[in-house]
Each structure stands twice: as C-alpha cells, then as structure tokens.
Amino acid sequence: MKIFKYILFVATSLSCVTSSAFAIDSQKDIATLEQKANQNDVETQYKLGMMYKDGKGVAQNYTKAIEYFTKAANQGFALAQYNLGEMYYCAQGIPQDYTKALEYFTKAANQGYASAQYNLGVMYRDGQGVSKDYAKAIEYFIKAANQGDIQAQFNLGMIYMNGPNSVKDYTKSAEYFTKAANQGFALAQYNLGVLYRDGQGVSKDYAKAIEYFEKAANQGNVEAQFNLGGMYYAALGVPQDYTKAIEYFTKAANKGFALAQYNLGVIYRDGLGVSKDYAKAIEYFTKVANQGNVKAQFNLGEMYENGSGVFKNKEKAKEYYQKACLNQLQEGCDAYKKLNEE
Numbered sequence: 001m002k003i004f005k006y007i008l009f010v011a012t013s014l015s016c017v018t019s020s021a022f023a024i025d026s027q028k029d030i031a032t033l034e035q036k037a038n039q040n041d042v043e044t045q046y047k048l049g050m051m052y053k054d055g056k057g058v059a060q061n062y063t064k065a066i067e068y069f070t071k072a073a074n075q076g077f078a079l080a081q082y083n084l085g086e087m088y089y090c091a092q093g094i095p096q097d098y099t100k101a102l103e104y105f106t107k108a109a110n111q112g113y114a115s116a117q118y119n120l121g122v123m124y125r126d127g128q129g130v131s132k133d134y135a136k137a138i139e140y141f142i143k144a145a146n147q148g149d150i151q152a153q154f155n156l157g158m159i160y161m162n163g164p165n166s167v168k169d170y171t172k173s174a175e176y177f178t179k180a181a182n183q184g185f186a187l188a189q190y191n192l193g194v195l196y197r198d199g200q201g202v203s204k205d206y207a208k209a210i211e212y213f214e215k216a217a218n219q220g221n222v223e224a225q226f227n228l229g230g231m232y233y234a235a236l237g238v239p240q241d242y243t244k245a246i247e248y249f250t251k252a253a254n255k256g257f258a259l260a261q262y263n264l265g266v267i268y269r270d271g272l273g274v275s276k277d278y279a280k281a282i283e284y285f286t287k288v289a290n291q292g293n294v295k296a297q298f299n300l301g302e303m304y305e306n307g308s309g310v311f312k313n314k315e316k317a318k319e320y321y322q323k324a325c326l327n328q329l330q331e332g333c334d335a336y337k338k339l340n341e342e
Contacts, residue, residue, distance in 0.1 A: 012122075012151050012154060012155060012187075013122050013126070014086075014089060014090075014119050014122050016086065016089070016090035016092070029057075030057070030058060033047065033048055034048065037068060037071065040071070040075065042071075042072045042075045042077045042080075043072075043077075045068045045069075045071045045072035045075075045077070045080065046068070046069070046072040046077050046079055046080045046083075048064070048068040049064075049065045049066075049067075049068035049069035049072060049080060049083060050065075050083065051065075052064040052065035052068065053065035053069075053083065053087070053092070062087065062092050062093020062094070063093055065083075065087065065092075065093065066084065066087060066093060066094065068080075069083050069084040069087070070084060073104060073107070076107075076111075078107070078108040078111040078112075078113045078116070079108070079113070081104045081105075081107040081108040081111075081113075081116070082104070082105065082108040082113055082115060082116045082119075084104045085100070085101045085102070085103070085104030085105040085107075085108065085116065085119065086101070086119075088100040088101040088104065089101035089105075089119070089128075097129075098123065098128045098129025098130075099129045101119075101123070101128075101129060102120070102123055102128075102129045102130060105119045105120050105123070106120060109140065109143070112143075112147075114143070114144040114147040114148075114149045114152070115144070115149070117140045117141075117143040117144035117147075117149070117152070118140070118141065118144040118149050118151055118152045118155075120136075120137075120140040121136075121137045121138070121139075121140035121141035121144065121152060121155060122137075122155070124136040124137040124140065125137035125141075125155070125159065134159065134163055134164060134166070134167050135167075137159065138156065138159060138167065140152075141155050141156045141159070142156065145176065145179065148183075150180050150183045150185050150188075153176045153177075153179040153180040153183075153185075153188070154176070154177070154180040154185055154187060154188045156172070156173075156176040157172075157173045157174075157175075157176040157177035157180065157188060157191060157192075158173075158191075159173075160172040160173035160176065161173035161177075161191065161195075161200075161201075169201075170195065170200040170201025170202075171201040171202075172201075173191075173195065173200075173201050174192065174195050174200075174201040174202045176188075177189075177191050177192040177195065178192060181212060181215070184215075184219075186215075186216045186219040186220070186221045186224070187216070187221070189212045189213075189215040189216035189219075189221070189224070190212070190213065190216040190221050190223055190224045190227075192212045193208075193209045193210070193211075193212035193213040193216065193224060193227065194209070194227075196208040196209035196212065197209035197227070197231075197236070205237075206231065206236045206237020206238070207237050209231070209236075209237065210228065210231055210237050210238060212224075213227050213228045213231070214228065217248065217251070222251075222252045222255045222257050222260075223252075223257075225248045225249075225251040225252040225255075225257075225260070226248070226249065226252040226257055226259060226260045228244075228248040229244075229245045229246070229247075229248035229249035229252065229260065229263065230245070230263075232244040232245040232248065233245035233249075233263075233272075242267070242272055242273020242274065243273060245267070245273065246264065246267060246273065246274065249263050249264050249267070250264065253284065253287075258287075258288045258291045258293055259288075261284045261285075261287045261288040261296075262284070262285070262288045262293055262295065262296050264280070264284045265280075265281045265282075265283075265284035265285040265288065265296060265299065266281075266299075268280040268281040268284065269281035269285075269299070269303070269308070277309075278303065278308050278309020278310070279309050281299075281303070281308075281309065282300065282303060282309055282310065284296075285299050285300045285303070286300065289320065289323070292327065294323075294324050294327040294328070294329045294332070295324075295329070297320045297321075297323040297324040297327065297329075297332065298320065298321065298324040298329055298331055298332045298335070300316075300320040301316075301317045301318075301319075301320035301321040301324060301332065301335055301336075302317070302335075304316040304317040304320065305317035305321075305335070305339070314339060314342075317335075317339060318336055318339050318340070320332075321333075321335040321336035321339065322336050324336075
C-alpha cells in the first residue's frame with residue numbers, strides 16, 4: 001500500500017472582522033461622548049469610531065465611524081489609524097482603496113502597532129496597493145513577530161519555506177513555525193511536523209514530527225491526522241500500529257480528505273490490521289473515486305469485475321475502468337479495452 005505524504009502550504013491574510021466592547025447606557029452618554037470628541041479628546045474620538053463601526057451602543061454607521069477615526073488618526077492615535085486602514089482595506093462604508101489602507105497601516109505600524117505591521121507584511125507579500133516586495137513583507141512580519149504576533153510568525157515560516165529562492169531558508173522557516181507552534185497555532189504545528197519528518201531546516205526527527213502532528217491533529221487539523229495515520233502505518237518513528245493508522249485515517253476521512261479515504265479503502269480491501277471488509281473498501285473507494293481519484297476508480301473496476309464484496313458486474317467495472325482511463329491511467333485503459341473485447 002502506498003502511503004501518501006501530504007504537505008500543506010497555506011499563508012494567512014487579513015481579517016475584516018473586529019469587535020469592540022464599549023458599554024453605553026443611554027443617548028445622554030452618546031451626547032456626552034460626542035461633546036468630548038468635538039473638543040478633540042482623541043480617545044473619545046477613537047471610542048466613538050469603534051462604536052459606530054461595530055454598532056455597539058449605537059446604530060452601525062460606517063460614515064460616522066470614518067469621521068471619528070479620521071479625527072483621531074489625524075492626532076496620531078495608532079488604533080484609529082489602524083482601524084481606518086482596515087475600513088479602506090475591507091471596503092467598509094467606502095470603496096476599497098489599498099493605497100489609503102497602506103497609508104494608514106503604515107502610520108500605525110511606525111508607532112509599533114503589531115497588527116498594522118502584520119497587515120503591511122501581507123500587502124507587500126501579495127502586492128496589494130504596492131508592487132510585490134518580499135523584503136518589505138519580511139521586514140514588517142519580523143517587526144510584528146518580535147511582538148509575539150502569531151500570524152506574522154506563521155507567515156514568516158511560510159515565506160522562508162515556500163517563497164522565491166531569493167528568500168527561501170528552511171532553518172528560518174523552522175524557527176518561526178516553532179514560535180507560532182508554541183503559541184498553539186495548528187497550521188504551524190503541522191508544517192513543523194512536515195519539516196521534522198522530511199529533515200528540512202532541522203535534522204530529520206520522526207519523534208518530533210509525531211509530536212507536532214499530534215498537537216495539530218488534536219486541534220482537528222485534517223492534514224496532521226492523515227500524516228499521523230501514514231506514520232503509524234509505515235512505522236516511521238513509532239512501532240507499526242494499524243489500529244492507530246486506521247484511527248487517524250478515519251478522522252481525516254470523515255472530514256472528506258480524499259487520500260485518507262483512499263488509504264482506508266486499501267486497508268479494508270487487503271485486511272491490513274483488520275479483517276477484510278470489501279463493503280467498507282467499496283464505500284471508501286467510491287467516496288474518493290467521486291472526487292476524481294484515478295486509483296480508486298481503477299480499484300472499483302477490479303472489485304466489480306472480480307466480484308469482491310459485490311456481485312460481478314461487467315458494466316460497472318467498465319464504467320470505472322473508463323473513468324480511470326479518461327483520467328490518464330493506462331491500466332484503466334487496458335482493463336477497459338480487455339472487457340470490451342470479451
């Protein structure tokens with residue numbers, strides 16, 4: 001049985017969801033706040049901006065939010081600058097304007113605001129409002145990461161792992177994934193498991209790989225669950241344990257992960273660590289065949305041709321062999337041709 005390795009490269013981006021928690025008891029309180037804001041009290045201007053942005057204590061009003069954020073931002077209030085940048089980025093009450101977003105994020109970032117530094121890293125990495133610039137992206141991600149920003153740490157790991165050759169550095173990738181993983185970030189734990197499993201940027205260490213895969217898997221990360229199944233099946237860093245392999249493959253398969261479904265089909269068809277169960281094999285092969293997996297399509301063809309767990313059905317066999325053939329599997333073409341000639 002072939003156990004598929006699966007590597008996930010997923011960078012995170014900006015979120016447009018924020019929330020404030022300002023308690024306001026009456027319209028009199030609003031009037032008092034507005035009076036203070038009109039006297040250039042910067043914290044009150046920011047507070048009113050958040051209230052109108054989120055609709056907390058007042059009816060949501062993006063125009064009012066922008067008005068108050070702008071007043072506070074013009075006085076150099078970093079949180080107002082950040083939120084104004086977010087509104088331009090997310091097109092909240094105004095047309096999307098990456099140039100304006102960049103302007104306000106930069107003002108907040110220059111005051112050391114980590115979330116703004118992270119957002120600038122994303123914009124320079126993705127070329128939003130600016131030309132793509134990995135050096136600038138790394139600069140801002142590092143500033144945010146050094147303040148403990150978990151998303152910045154993870155994205156630095158991604159850039160060093162999967163960026164252009166000019167910045168690729170697996171050792172640095174492992175360093176930043178470790179920082180994010182130690183804060184409980186599941187994707188960083190998973191990717192760190194991959195680095196330890198494959199010996200990229202770190203010495204190959206199956207025990208460490210399993211440790212990080214388990215941490216991610218316990219948070220529901222499907223790729224980590226799949227890879228743990230593979231390691232228990234193939235005895236990588238642990239004694240071979242089909243029961244554990246089936247456990248983790250099943251967790252991933254139940255979330256629709258096609259390679260896990262395929263592996264379970266093989267396990268139940270061949271009786272690897274369990275009694276042969278053709279019905280279960282067909283169930284899993286069918287699920288993954290419907291997702292276009294060519295090997296599963298071919299295996300189903302064989303099972304219908306040979307009557308493995310089902311009544312022999314030449315037409316069904318031909319159907320699956322043809323699917324495999326159309327997906328460029330020569331074995332499927334050969335089997336389909338053979339059945340047509342009988």
